[in-house]
Amino acid sequence: MIGIGPFSIDVVIVAVSALLAWTVARMLARRLPDSPYKAAGSLLLDALLVGLIAARLGYIARWWKDYAQAPWSMISIGDGGFLWWAGLLAALLFAGWRTRSIRALRMPVFAGVFAGIVAWGAAGGVVELLRRSAPPLPDVQLAMLDGQPIALNSYAGRPVVVNLWATWCPPCRREMPVLQQAQSVFPGIAFVMVNQGEQASVIQSFLEQEGLVFNHVLRDPASDTMRVMGARGLPTTLFFDSDGRLVDTHMGELTMASLKNTITRRYAQESSPNSTNQE
Known part of the structure; x- marks a missing residue:
């Protein structure tokens, strides 16, 4: 970044x-x-x-x-x-x-x-x-909540929004409903929630307590994604195109307006018309 x-x-x-x-x-x-x-x-x-x-x-x-x-x-x-x-x-x-x-x-x-x-x-x-010229969608080895290994670059081939977060981070917690809504509004985009440094039980408990459901929740125990991408704090949101290229970044809390604005600018095809009908 x-x-x-x-x-x-x-x-x-x-x-x-x-x-x-x-x-x-x-x-x-x-x-x-x-x-x-x-x-x-x-x-x-x-x-x-x-x-x-x-x-x-x-x-x-x-x-x-x-x-x-x-x-x-x-x-x-x-x-x-x-x-x-x-x-x-x-x-x-x-x-x-x-x-x-x-x-x-x-x-x-x-x-x-x-x-x-x-x-x-x-x-x-x-x-x-x-x-x-920034690094592409990185080949970082992560894990699903059930322990199954997965590489972050396995999501290449479609637009990807990677959110780096933790349960102890107040702005992360505040923006998560926005990201949950966005994954329904923009089904052509993969919203990948990459938790930094926490146990699966802590993550699962938090999601259940807050009533949050995400399609892609991954664990990054050693915060390798932050290191590889040069992220300086949480939350950080990274926007990759379908070729795996980094096209935008945002450090700090997202609002629905700012998220939609970035998606509209960077992912023209995926932001319409399906998204408009679901707002």
């Missing part, structure tokens, strides 16, 4: 792009009479905040049916749920409105936004290339 310390690469890219946008706006504003660089930097940060709020609200509107069923998930911004084009439009409109009486600041602020967009797009393209 790609990341820097505890932060996912997507968060780092957004932060670096925002810093670049702020820097460019201030540098260009320094060349203006009276050098209003502080005002330019402040205005750009305000536009960024407005854009983030608009991007989140746009995403919630896009997946309203799922968020309405679990209202608390609207504030779970860790699910990565942002409609970026809506945020960009809102940021530009806000910047244009704020500079209507200070037109000298318009060029530095818009140039900063443009620089941030270019950096964000370029870095996103590089990350996508790195993901394509």
Whole structure:
């Protein structure tokens, strides 16, 4: 998995792009009479905040049916749920409105936004290339709850969502109903729940107590999957295509909206029309 310390690469890219946008706006504003660089930097940060709020609200509107069923998930911004084009439009409109009486600041602020967009797009393209060169569905030897051995790469040949979890992990426990529902909504995708380091009796007891039923529950006693895939914490969800290539990752708790969004983007055929009818 790609990341820097505890932060996912997507968060780092957004932060670096925002810093670049702020820097460019201030540098260009320094060349203006009276050098209003502080005002330019402040205005750009305000536009960024407005854009983030608009991007989140746009995403919630896009997946309203799922968020309405679990209202608390609207504030779970860790699910990565942002409609970026809506945020960009809102940021530009806000910047244009704020500079209507200070037109000298318009060029530095818009140039900063443009620089941030270019950096964000370029870095996103590089990350996508790195993901394509990531390890395939690994040949990790795991075990079913009845003790039968199974290799994780035996699921190759269809899209696979691998969830790394443990019963002691609160966010893992909270997202499991989402994953259980998803395996019914998207029957063409294998949802493989790979428990990290726990005994079969502990896993079975937990599933029965919570009333959870999964088609594929595996044990990874030595947490080999985490090591091989470079996962930095639990829960971690890995998305593999039918060729066994890693196409997306998510560290942290999933919401139904974010899970559906990733599946829609990465598994176009499997996400329709059967899934739509079962929502």
